[in-house]
Amino acid sequence: MSNIPDIASKDGGALSMGGPGPRHVAIIMDGNGRWAQARGRPRLFGHHAGAKRIREVVEACPKLGIEYLTIFAFSTENWKRTQTEVAGLMSLFRRYISKEMTALATKNVRVRFIGDRLKLDEKLVKLMDNLEVETEGNDGTHLTVALNYGGRDEVARATKRLARDVAEGQLNPEDVNEETLPRYLDTHVLPDPDLVIRTSGEARISNFLLWQSAYAEYEFIDTLWPDFTAAELGRLCRKFGRRDRRFGKVKT
Numbered sequence: 704m705s706n707i708p709d710i711a712s713k714d715g716g717a718l719s720m721g722g723p724g725p726r727h728v729a730i731i732m733d734g735n736g737r738w739a740q741a742r743g744r745p746r747l748f749g750h751h752a753g754a755k756r757i758r759e760v761v762e763a764c765p766k767l768g769i770e771y772l773t774i775f776a777f778s779t780e781n782w783k784r785t786q787t788e789v790a791g792l793m794s795l796f797r798r799y800i801s802k803e804m805t806a807l808a809t810k811n812v813r814v815r816f817i818g819d820r821l822k823l824d825e826k827l828v829k830l831m832d833n834l835e836v837e838t839e840g841n842d843g844t845h846l847t848v849a850l851n852y853g854g855r856d857e858v859a860r861a862t863k864r865l866a867r868d869v870a871e872g873q874l875n876p877e878d879v880n881e882e883t884l885p886r887y888l889d890t891h892v893l894p895d896p897d898l899v900i901r902t903s904g905e906a907r908i909s910n911f912l913l914w915q916s917a918y919a920e921y922e923f924i925d926t927l928w929p930d931f932t933a934a935e936l937g938r939l940c941r942k943f944g945r946r947d948r949r950f951g952k953v954k955t
């Protein structure tokens with residue numbers, strides 16, 4: 704029997720049960736802009752609605768056996784949006800981290816941030832740092848927020864640190880391999896994602912967790928992020944449980 708409960712679903716478990724669910728789920732929360740536009744509202748209205756969906760999804764994780772949840776909040780490419788949208792998103796992140804995220808902290812959620820903090824404003828970085836410290840003793844869901852994150856940028860920053868270690872004699876070039884390189888990535892303390900979900904019907908990964916997702920299963924779903932629910936996450940986890948993951952091997 705599956706260990707993935709049929710949360711918030713009225714299908715009575717109609718989907719057949721399979722193996723274990725994903726331990727680490729990563730989500731590209733896309734479609735906020737279109738959700739707002741469909742309602743004749745500005746794009747930021749969609750981002751606010753999107754932010755409100757996060758809590759339900761985080762709270763569903765323990766019930767679904769998800770230990771790690773990583774969400775893509777702002778990419779290294781998102782700076783190319785209008786100044787109004789970027790400023791609105793930054794202000795949303797500040798507000799969200801100081802209120803909503805702090806509420807999650809009391810629910811045993813451990814919060815981490817990945818991405819390049821150097822380009823973010825000091826006030827925001829301080830809130831991020833504080834929340835990481837405030838939640839470091841929590842042992843419930845590991846929530847990682849990718850903020851000013853890009854997979855290529857992460858690999859470039861990691862390579863720079865690795866090259867410094869080689870130059871200083873801390874690392875032998877012969878020891879650079881698939882085990883040692885990821886220790887320099889922002890995600891060094893996280894397991895690789897098992898399931899990557901992208902909402903809004905786009906089938907691309909947009910520079911998200913490039914190294915880490917080498918063997919992830921992907922789900923591209925039409926739902927716009929502000930309409931995403933815990934029930935839909937449960938359905939995707941059950942579907943994941945029925946997948947045959949071979950990691951390059953053949954079925955025996």
Ligand code: FPP
Pocket residue numbers: 732733734735736737738746750751753754775776777778781795796799800848903928
């Ligand atoms: C993509 O939708 C979404 C973003 C670039 C921002 C994601 C942010 C949130 C979900 C809200 C805030 C998050 C936190 C952690 C507080 P889009 O704008 O590209 O939508 P579109 O493709 O329909 O235009």
